[in-house]
Amino acid sequence: MNFSEVQNIWDCSKEEWNDWQWQLENSITSVQELEDKFSISDSEAQKIKKAADVFPMSITPYYASLIDFDDDTCPIKQQAIPQSDELKNNNYEMDDPLHEDKDSPVDGLTHRYPDRVLLLVTNKCSMFCRHCTRKRKVGDDEGTVNLEQIKQGIEYIKETPQVRDVLLSGGDPLLIDREILRKIIVELYKIPHVEVVRVGSRLPVVLPQGITDGLVDMLSEITEEHGPVWINTHFNHKKEITAESKEALNKLANAGIPLGNQTVLLRDVNDCPEIIKDLMHQLVQNRVRPYYLYQCDLSRGIEHFRTPIAKGIEVMEHLIGHTSGFSVPRYVVDAPGGGGKIPVSPNYLLSNSNRKTILRNFEGTITVYTEPENQTSNCPPNCNICDNPFVEEEEQNDIGLQKLFSEDNDKISLQSSEREYGNYDS
Ligand SMILES: *Cc1c(COP(=O)(O)O)cnc(C)c1O
Ligand code: SF4
Secondary structure, rough: HHHHHHHHHHHOOOOHHHHHHHHHOOOOOOHHHHHOOOOOOOHHHHHHHHHHOOOOOOOOOHHHHOOOOOOOOOOHHHOOOHHHHOOOOOOEOOOOOOOOOOOOEEEOEEEOOOOEEEOOOOOOOOOOOOOOOOOOOOOOOHHOOOOHHHHHHHHHOOOOOOOOOEEEEEOOOHHOOOHHHHHHHHHHOOOOOOOEEEOOOOOHHOHHOOOHHHHHHHHHHHHHHHHOEEEEOOOOOOOOOOHHHHHHHHHHHHHOOOOOEEOOOOOOOOHHHHHHHHHHHHHHHOEEEEEEEOOOOEOOHHHHHHOOOOHHHHHHHHHHEEOOHHHEEEEEEEOOOOOOOOOOOOOOOEEEEOOOOEOOOOOEEEEEEEEOOOOOOOOOOOOOHOOOOOOOOHHOOOOOOOHHHHOOOOOOOHHHHHHOOOOOOO
16 A cells, blocks of 8 residues: 555554554554445455454554455455454364463463563553464453563562573563563663563564664663663564565664564465565565464464464475575474473484484485494583582473483483473462
8 A cells, every 4th residue: 555545544644654653543443443444345344343342353554554455365464354263163272272371470471491481561462463372361451561460570580590581572562661661671681690681572563663763772772781682573474574664673673683583374374385485585684583483373263374283394394405594483383281382393314223314405315424433422521510519409400301311310201290380370
């Protein structure tokens, strides 16, 4: 849509259009507004309304302007406009498939991995993605920013010295009051063991106007005075890479903010190796490092977006070796029930004996790697990292499969009840 088409629909000035607060105030949240602005048939409007009554709709004017309403397969449309498929209920779909609530030692904080936590700072999003895994929470306005809860989360991190990496998520952390956001990050960096703070945000995709000079200045100031702020965003299709989103990414990259991207594999939106490869190439051209390719979760209302895992493997098969290593994300399945992200990949190791390992490459060439005669490979001499007297006894404990590998451990099997992280409610 060019700007005169935009003006025809929204009757706004260029300044208003580029003002993210104006974008938020004018977000489309009712089917009536959609019908007023775009040509939508009555039957389609009815279907949208039914789905939006259950899972609310909110679309920024900017993101709406990218929709091709005449094309039901438009990747932007599918991510933004409610569909009746969302109402199909399947009993294996869950409200909290990743046990983010269950794995919470305090409300709003998930501690599932040894050295990092997820801290939810808001439920607010500028666009409600139809495929959102946190559909149960997004747009439920009772808990927009709950400062008391965030304080409790920070307190937990203070008391938990193994946490060195804090991931701010939501909702969209870049939507909360920016002075509050600054204070949260600065508070986190006051904790001696916090080394990295990351922010997950979809603003560069759905509201790039929100990457203001003020925000960028604030982030580079925090970086200089306290520590790095990594940003992970969420592009799913090349169509989302517009002049506006490029500008937002460019501003962040120029300020030295490391950028990553998490894509969700979505049926009929991007479930094709070429579409994903194209997107990955666009991202690296804009200094964004592809981080994860997610298998779609088992959340309620998103069954129609799910592909078989085989599709993800096929996509990875077309990326690994075929394009630059830094254009290849890691494909992960977030384990239902809260097991965390599990990397899945095509197999490159075909077989092995104690003398030889047989591998195949991306083209299907099969090669043999001859193993060294001396097969013992112990610690390098004079390394004392693991019996360092400054490391607490408890931290030396083996986790997961390490228990089976360990020489000091006589375990021969692992029980799921021995999970170290999560299950705070038991
Ligand atoms: C994804 C995730 C993290 C961050 O993990 P990385 O794989 O290191 O990016 C931390 N906590 C939770 C609960 C997560 O889901
Ligand atoms: S931006 Fe993220 S949290 Fe918000 S609706 Fe989209 S997928 Fe969900």
